[in-house]
Structures are given as C-alpha cells and as structure tokens.
Amino acid sequence: GESVGLHLPTLSVQEGDNSIINCAYSNSASDYFIWYKQESGKGPQFIIDIRSNMDKRQGQRVTVLLNKTVKHLSLQIAATQPGDSAVYFCAENRRPGANSKLTFGKGITLSVRP
Amino acid sequence: GAGVSQSPRYKVAKRGQDVALRCDPISGHVSLFWYQQALGQGPEFLTYFQNEAQLDKSGLPSDRFFAERPEGSVSTLKIQRTQQEDSAVYLCASRDGRITDTQYFGPGTRLTVL
Numbered sequence: 001g002e003s004v005g006l007h008l009p010t011l012s013v014q015e016g017d018n019s020i021i022n023c024a025y026s027n028s029a030s031d032y033f034i035w036y037k038q039e040s041g042k043g044p045q046f047i048i049d050i051r052s053n054m055d056k057r058q059g060q061r062v063t064v065l066l067n068k069t070v071k072h073l074s075l076q077i078a079a080t081q082p083g084d085s086a087v088y089f090c091a092e093n094r095r096p097g098a099n100s101k102l103t104f105g106k107g108i109t110l111s112v113r114p
Numbered sequence: 115g116a117g118v119s120q121s122p123r124y125k126v127a128k129r130g131q132d133v134a135l136r137c138d139p140i141s142g143h144v145s146l147f148w149y150q151q152a153l154g155q156g157p158e159f160l161t162y163f164q165n166e167a168q169l170d171k172s173g174l175p176s177d178r179f180f181a182e183r184p185e186g187s188v189s190t191l192k193i194q195r196t197q198q199e200d201s202a203v204y205l206c207a208s209r210d211g212r213i214t215d216t217q218y219f220g221p222g223t224r225l226t227v228l
Contacts, residue, residue, distance in 0.1 A: 032215055034216070034217075036219075041221075042221055042222075043118070043205055043207075043219035043220050043221045043222050044157065044205070044219045045219070046216055046217075046218060046219075049215070049216060089156050089157075091156075093215060100145070100162070100209070100215065101147065101159040101162055101170065101173070102147075102149075102157070102159065102207075102217060103159070104156030104157050104158070105156055106154075106155060106156050107154075107155070107156050
C-alpha cells in the first residue's frame, strides 16, 4: 500500500556537523509535506513544511528539499546541536476535499555526539 | 500563546474499564485531529473534526472508540471496555484551517491498560 517511510532508523552525528535525514514517500498525489521533531515524553513539534510546488524551503538552521521525480524528501540541519537529539518524522498530507489527515513515517532517531 | 493541551497526561486503566481523554485545541482552530502512537512508531490517524462535525473517523480501530467535539472546541476521545492493545500515547492536534495547514500537537496522553 501507499506509505511514507524513512531509509535509516538511527543517525549519529558529531556536534557542529550538518545532519541529513531522508524520507521516501509513495503517493504521488501528496501535495504537502511536514517534518516533526519529537522528544521523549512530548508531542511532535513542527519543524518545517513544504508544498509540492516547491523544491526547497529554508528555515532557521533547517532546510527541506523535495524531489518529486523520485518521491524523496530530506531534512538538513546545519551545525547540529545536542538539543537537536530527538526522533524525527516526515509526514505527508493529502488534500482531497476536507480529508487532511497526516500519514507519518516510522521515525529516525538523531543522536548528537558532544 | 497557549498550545494544545491534553489531560490527563498519564492514565492507567484496568482491562474492561472505560476511559475519557480530553483535548483543548489552540483557541480558534477549526480542525482537530486525534492520533494514536504505539511505542517506537509514528502517530496513526484516528479521527478528524472540522468545528463540531466529525468528518472522518476511518482510523478508529473499533466501535469501542468514540470521539466528540460538541461545541467545536474541546474534544473528548472515549474508549470503552479497554483492552491491553489500546495501550499507547493518544495525541491531539489542531489546525487553523484557514490560514495555514500546519497541525500543532499536544503533549499526548499515555494510556496503559493492565
């Protein structure tokens, strides 16, 4: 069936390095994509989003890239900090009419080494 | 401003008991979503409200699950005759629905069924 998934379950990076988290999606009808960060015991926290009519969007220390040709989404975090350690989820939002539920991937754990 | 709040944060129930989980969305948000998150997994959609109307309940796992939002603000997710497989974190999210598509999540309620 259709799904949103992540390539790797864990990612370990050195503090100060850049992090890249990848995500594949399979529904070509998806037109809105979101990255969430979830710390232990907390709800998902919005990081950045992108619509299907864009290829790239930048935020504060984060960049999201969308490649619709290969249905690939990535999150880049610049100068990774210990506070970035968390589980990261990509999610897609299909918008046929009023149904706008999010479909999440399984999540990837980012661990930042001091 | 205040974010999405949920109560209780933790709930322990004996198998067969009924539970009620509350969600207070961000003031003025039209859309409200419930998700279920199993340990180590991404959130999975349960149901969606636009104002007081429940527009999608396709994710509710059984007829033991019931959600309501009678006045278009606060929502309650009720689980009757709880089973051990209902143990999970129940997340609520709200969305403006007019200006942005971003869903903002609450901290969740961790339900443990013994």
